Amino acid sequence: MVYKNGSNHSKIWKVYDLQRGKNFSKDHSENTIGIWSRVISDDLADRAYQYQLEFEHHKTLTRDPYAEATTEDGKRSVILSPTERNPKHFQVKQGQQATWRLDNPCQAVIYEMHVRDLTKSSSSGVSKKYRGTFLGACQKGTKNRSGQATGFDYIQSLGINVVQLQPISDRHKEYDWHGNVTYNWGYDPQNYNAPETSFSTNPTKPSQGMRDLKTMIQAYHDAGISVVIDVVYNHIYSTYDSPFQATMPDYYYRMNPDGSFQNGTGVGSETASEHEMFRKYMIDSLLYWVKEYNIDGFRFDLMGIHDIETMRQIREALDEIDPRILTYGEGWDMGIGLLPLDKAKKDNAFELSNIGFFNDTERDAIKGAEVYGGLKAGFVSGEATEAIIAKAILGSNELGTYLTPNQVVNYVEAHDNYNLHDLLVELHPDDDDLTRTKRIELATAMNLLLQGMSFMELGQEFSRSKLIATGENGQTIQEDHERAMNSYNAPDTVNQVNWDLIADHQESIDYIKKIIHLKTMTKEFSYQHYEDIYQHVFVHSAHTGSGVVMFEVKDEKYYLIIFNASGQSYNIEDIGNLRLVAGNSRQVSDSFVEDLTATVFEVVEW
Numbered sequence: 001m002v003y004k005n006g007s008n009h010s011k012i013w014k015v016y017d018l019q020r021g022k023n024f025s026k027d028h029s030e031n032t033i034g035i036w037s038r039v040i041s042d043d044l045a046d047r048a049y050q051y052q053l054e055f056e057h058h059k060t061l062t063r064d065p066y067a068e069a070t071t072e073d074g075k076r077s078v079i080l081s082p083t084e085r086n087p088k089h090f091q092v093k094q095g096q097q098a099t100w101r102l103d104n105p106c107q108a109v110i111y112e113m114h115v116r117d118l119t120k121s122s123s124s125g126v127s128k129k130y131r132g133t134f135l136g137a138c139q140k141g142t143k144n145r146s147g148q149a150t151g152f153d154y155i156q157s158l159g160i161n162v163v164q165l166q167p168i169s170d171r172h173k174e175y176d177w178h179g180n181v182t183y184n185w186g187y188d189p190q191n192y193n194a195p196e197t198s199f200s201t202n203p204t205k206p207s208q209g210m211r212d213l214k215t216m217i218q219a220y221h222d223a224g225i226s227v228v229i230d231v232v233y234n235h236i237y238s239t240y241d242s243p244f245q246a247t248m249p250d251y252y253y254r255m256n257p258d259g260s261f262q263n264g265t266g267v268g269s270e271t272a273s274e275h276e277m278f279r280k281y282m283i284d285s286l287l288y289w290v291k292e293y294n295i296d297g298f299r300f301d302l303m304g305i306h307d308i309e310t311m312r313q314i315r316e317a318l319d320e321i322d323p324r325i326l327t328y329g330e331g332w333d334m335g336i337g338l339l340p341l342d343k344a345k346k347d348n349a350f351e352l353s354n355i356g357f358f359n360d361t362e363r364d365a366i367k368g369a370e371v372y373g374g375l376k377a378g379f380v381s382g383e384a385t386e387a388i389i390a391k392a393i394l395g396s397n398e399l400g401t402y403l404t405p406n407q408v409v410n411y412v413e414a415h416d417n418y419n420l421h422d423l424l425v426e427l428h429p430d431d432d433d434l435t436r437t438k439r440i441e442l443a444t445a446m447n448l449l450l451q452g453m454s455f456m457e458l459g460q461e462f463s464r465s466k467l468i469a470t471g472e473n474g475q476t477i478q479e480d481h482e483r484a485m486n487s488y489n490a491p492d493t494v495n496q497v498n499w500d501l502i503a504d505h506q507e508s509i510d511y512i513k514k515i516i517h518l519k520t521m522t523k524e525f526s527y528q529h530y531e532d533i534y535q536h537v538f539v540h541s542a543h544t545g546s547g548v549v550m551f552e553v554k555d556e557k558y559y560l561i562i563f564n565a566s567g568q569s570y571n572i573e574d575i576g577n578l579r580l581v582a583g584n585s586r587q588v589s590d591s592f593v594e595d596l597t598a599t600v601f602e603v604v605e606w
Contacts, residue, residue, distance in 0.1 A: 001061070003048040006078045006206045008071045010048060016040060028276070045081035046206065053247060062246035063191065065281065068292075069206040072197050074170040074190045075241075078206040085207065090214045092294045094322050100224045101296055101324040102161060105406040106453055106526035108326065109516050110228065111160040112414055113137075113458040114185065114495065115168060115199050121496040124150045134199050134212035138219035144499040154502070156223045158461075158509075159516040162326070163220060164228040164299055166415060168213065170194040172237040183495060185415060185488045186230075187301060188237035192285050217293055226296035228326055229289065233273070233282050234305040235265045242269070244278070252278045254337035264335020265302055273310040274338065282310060283317050290321055297326025304332045304345035311344040311352055328356030328409050328453070350401040356409045356453055361399045362392040367412040367420055367443045368427060370485065379446075379565055380439045380596065381427050382547065389549050389563070390542035395451035395533050404529060408452030412443045413460045420444070421463045422484045434586075437463060438596035441508050441584040445598035446563055448515045449525055451533050459497050461512040462505035466494050514582035518600065524553040558603040562593050569594050577605040
């Protein structure tokens with residue numbers, strides 16, 4: 001059913017009957033019985049369309065699950081012509097031509113960001129018409145009120161080599177009283193293969209989102225930065241208008257015996273990756289993003305919902321294009337639809353070669369955590385977690401069932417739960433600004449210096465906060481803390497990045513830049529095999545309750561690293577001539593390091 005134009009209100013232009021395939025084969029790659037198709041010679045560019053499906057007792061109207069573009073609210077699919085899909089200078093490159101992709105994934109420093117968060121604030125200096133859009137995320141020359149680089153230029157200057165975008169595919173949308181799309185992280189998927197229209201500079205023009213997104217991706221590639229996207233195949237926002245449910249009721253989801261949908265995701269409508277055609281859909285969709293948009297990797301939301309075999313086939317399909325394409329996700333144990341041994345969860349990492357898992361054990365040991373509504377302290381708050389950190393320094397092999405270090409994604413901050421800054425505010429409300437800043441520096445640097453892949457959130461290094469006071473007298477109220485803890489649908493005032501914070505945290509930024517350089521540009525903090533780690537990395541001191549962890553990495557260069565959260569300065573024993581490489585002690589000394597510091601020395605004589 002094709003409409004006159006690409007709007008939701010246009011009338012039917014033509015109706016085309018589809019023909020069913022006639023070839024039956026037990027080989028499903030050749031079987032066409034379940035395929036309806038038609039070759040159409042009419043010019044259908046920019047026209048919306050839907051499928052009308054006829055069942056024995058009812059008819060239904062639905063979107064194309066493979067839609068590449070949609071109307072503004074995502075309720076109709078739209079056809080695009082080849083000529084309007086690509087902006088000038090956009091190129092898809094795979095293999096060794098994709099020079100920005102990493103040969104060693106353990107050198108990855110992944111920088112998570114939300115397209116809208118990045119530039120929505122006026123402090124970003126981004127042109128007003130581009131704020132919160134794909135084009136805003138790659139605008140050059142932007143500055144904050146102090147004249148410091150923001151947005152794209154800032155990210156490039158930081159030295160990271162991968163950006164991870166929170167979901168950019170079309171999502172369910174809600175609107176405010178003025179008709180504007182309200183804020184949402186994007187984990188309410190609606191059309192998996194179409195860009196989110198609210199990130200477009202012209203949401204009413206279906207091709208604009210595709211062109212804007214490709215322009216943004218090209219800008220990051222030209223800067224030598226890979227682009228990973230967050231994908232949410234574990235559920236669909238609504239089964240009521242889902243094209244999967246409309247096309248084949250109850251097939252694409254895990255169902256309970258009473259006919260209800262299983263809810264291992266916590267948001268309903270849990271998909272069934274183990275079913276052949278949804279598995280095929282996931283693979284088709286991922287390959288589309290790689291081939292059409294030149295995407296460099298995927299972060300799988302709630303990956304533990306998916307089955308091991310599907311994730312293996314995904315990895316194999318991507319390897320055929322470029323084995324350097326990154327795959328990692330949340331390996332939490334969720335749901336009852338699969339046997340434990342079939343889940344793509346962290347405990348089964350040994351079954352999933354070259355697929356990474358977020359390392360929540362290391363995260364909690366360093367920064368602490370939010371546990372069932374309560375707070376737990378970590379190393380930077382004086383908790384005795386030295387033994388766990390020592391294992392994380394060695395690639396976390398003893399903290400999981402990992403085959404190689406590239407299966408370990410180390411992190412202390414992501415979009416979920418409190419930002420690092422805000423958690424430390426909750427744990428240490430009486431800290432002065434410098435003390436809190438040093439805790440953040442320590443946690444961030446520790447995370448970057450561990451073996452494995454590194455992950456951080458946009459603004460983590462300059463104390464980004466979502467704890468925005470709305471009390472009558474400028475104080476925070478309970479609702480403010482709740483929004484900071486889970487800001488998925490909080491307003492822009494909570495989620496947008498305040499780029500003016502850079503002016504107050506330039507020293508922190510400069511320090512973290514040095515640590516990032518060590519991770520991305522040297523071999524000593526990014527070994528790809530546990531044998532190499534055990535040969536070159538040695539933990540000298542990690543006594544429980546000491547507050548000090550000291551280790552060395554001895555290879556082409558010889559580094560001594562000290563993490564100090566003991567509550568006092570730590571005196572350095574004479575082990576040779578030391579050259580300070582990076583440190584956050586405010587008083588520089590070659591004989592001691594201050595409390596709440598992570599310090600890297602090069603041993604120049606030994």
